[in-house]
Amino acid sequence: MKRTSTLLLACFLVALPLVVLLLWTVATQWLYPALVPQQFGGKVLGQMLQEPNFWPAVLNSFVIALATTVVTLLIAMPAAKVLATQHFMSQRLLTFMIYLPFILPAIAIVTSTQMLFIQWHLTGTFTGIILSHTYFTLPYAMQIILESYRKMGQGYALTAKSLGAKPWQILRTITWPLMAPGIATAAGLTFIVSLSQYLPTFFIGGGKIMTLPLILLPYANNGRFGLASAYSVVFLLVTMIGVLLLKQLIGGWHHGLRN
Amino acid sequence: MTKKSLLFLGPFILLNSAVILAALFKTIQVSLGYYPVIGLRHYTLAYFKTVLGDAAFQRTIGYSLYLALVATILALLLGLGMAFILLKTSANHPLLANFFKIPIALPHIIVALMMLQVLSQSGLISRLLYQVGLLQQIDQFPLLIHDKGGIGIICVFLYKEIPYVAVSTLAILKQLQLGYVQVAANLGATPRQIFGRVILPMLQPILATLFIILFCFTFTSFEVPLILGSPANETIAVTAYNLLTQADLTVRPTAFALNFIMSLICLAMTLLVLGISARLPGGRRHREKD
């Protein structure tokens, strides 16, 4: 009983700020000290939709996050396949290497790669932003996909190979369907992480490419609660659409994998 | 290593390790005063001396350390507590348990905004206290946002990280509950012995890992202190950001020295925690003394 009430309290604390956020998006007037808005309406949402940067930001955010997800999976899957069964590096060193982006300060990495990207003419481009996002999403994806590979084991792929399947047949008929739940999780997480990036988009994009966090941060910072909340809700919608879409695309099969 | 393995690993290594090495190289180069774009070509330790000797920079580093340590330790303690609660309740209340995990997926900027709306002087809590008569005036409400103690900042990290710690440790607690605890109890271990000899050794490696990830993130995080921090008390990442977004390029070497120092602090903390964890029960280098 005590435990359940603690969980209930925790969920209440999680829910409360979310409710306030939602209320701000539909409030047209909410003056101190009212607990709920004095007037409701779609004024804020209308104002947001009128902003010239709104649709470009939504579209850019979505495209960048989706592309980052594809690039991340394309890099992480083959690497994880090798690393899951590798003999040439200690497990600890490998883990350290994969997690390094979690340890090193984002601002330090972003600002110094910005100097390199300037030389390579990658600043202000989608490619540059996607590459920098991928650097930050790779640890998440690697962690999940490595775990999936280890859990699946080598036996299925070896057996398929012995039965005469070509590498791409193995990928299509065995590895992909068996790992789909893990890949979908990795893809969803990658999408979320990419969508929330501020620093790499700001520095590498050089202000030329607008995304939702780039609009949201100044509004939040300047206390424009209504607009900031509206953008937050849009942000969460884009997140949900992206994650569900990826789940659908990757598909997968749910018939009790062996442990 | 075969050619195929190299081909498979290449892109990952290129984007992961090569970026890190290149960034490190650039950081060291510029922070040591080699910055030809503005005509600097002579290596010097002056910028490091500036950062390390200047009282304002020292304060910024100290303040960031304080925020990171408080937020991380509280998140670990409360998260672990929540993990024990989820362990007992998640089977009966799966919906609540899943709802509790939502903050993990929310971006920091949005959580910072939410805290602003709840904790600021005109925020929901202040309104609530006014309504029940505990406040007569808005400015009687304590400053929780833009304050010197960084309460608002810490709240954002706790909101996001408590569920994260809970979910990460829950997986290990689940194995514990079924197997080892029963075995230990069956062998006659007291609850205290079970905690010290079974639960702690199994949990401490993941707690150490979480400490490192959370500490490094909060220590150098930018968006949250920018939105909620006090202008008088800047954090290290905000200071670096302010230097790096100035049009005046001559401050860049100082900013890069700051970047380098914060990277070193993160690495040092990582190695320290890994070293301690390895020597604790359950660690790789631990030896039973009795």
Next chain:
Amino acid sequence: MGLEISDVSLHYGRKQILKHINLQVAAGEILTLFGPSGVGKTTILKLIAGMQPLQSGALDFRGDFSQERTILVLQDFWLFPHMTVFENIAFGLKVRHVNTTQIAQQVQAMITILKLQGLADHFPDQLSGGQQQRVALARAIVLKPKLLLLDEPFASLDSSLRQKMHQLLLELQQQYHFGVILVTHDRDEAFELSDRLAVLIDGEIQQIGTPQTIYEQPQTRQVAAFIGGMNFLAGIIQGQQFQFESQEITVVNPNQLTGPVQLVIPYEVAASLSHSGIQAEIVSLQWQPSGVLAHLRVGQQTLVLTNIQGELHPGEVVYLQFGANLQVVAN
């Protein structure tokens, strides 16, 4: 026709996994790789199947043997969990783009032969261990392999089921006439199924021979110890003459050892009472399902034998003659 493996070595970094492996397997033969866990038995199978690149040495497939017609069945079966029994068996045919009607026919035939009727639409996790094993075999045999590589195929089955599966394997092998390289660490399985046995210890083939030869005349003390159920009698060898405990008998000495050696006497070797041979005192007798287990004393040393013909009484001194040529090994 067959496969010849010559001088195959393998190492991971500095760790040597296989040392100069030489093996042949002929059509229709069952060769067993027998040895303790973790000595590279599975690795040999993976090398043969092309799952692992060869570092040195050669694989020579002769006649209609080839790597394509060699199928590896891994330990634990690895039935594809997202495919039905039918799809699992059909997998190899499908990736070879065999047409659908033929696939259906051949898979159906396999289902009948391996007694899997009614299970075609089941998923692997709905099958018993024995059924899973049969699907794994069907999935391989439907491809008409020339050489089947079986890695501990029966390790996860209980002993009565294992017996039945041994029979089934022998029947299938008779019918389809494929060669088999079987990996096992189970002594009874190795003796029961093999035409020839190769004992692999520490990455090296210690001895190759028929099960009987390996059992009665293990080449080295390591082989004898691994097979288990062996008496070692210490003594001195000179030529064919083995002296021990002030007795002397004629033995086999293929390695031409001299000086102190061990005579190997398997527990279950046939022995009979006689007027000459090894003199021993019967210490105790113990009934067992397979016969009477006798503890004997030979001077200061002890012997255990389970296959002595004749009436035995505790305390009696007897002379033993053995039905096989006993052999000495180095200390």
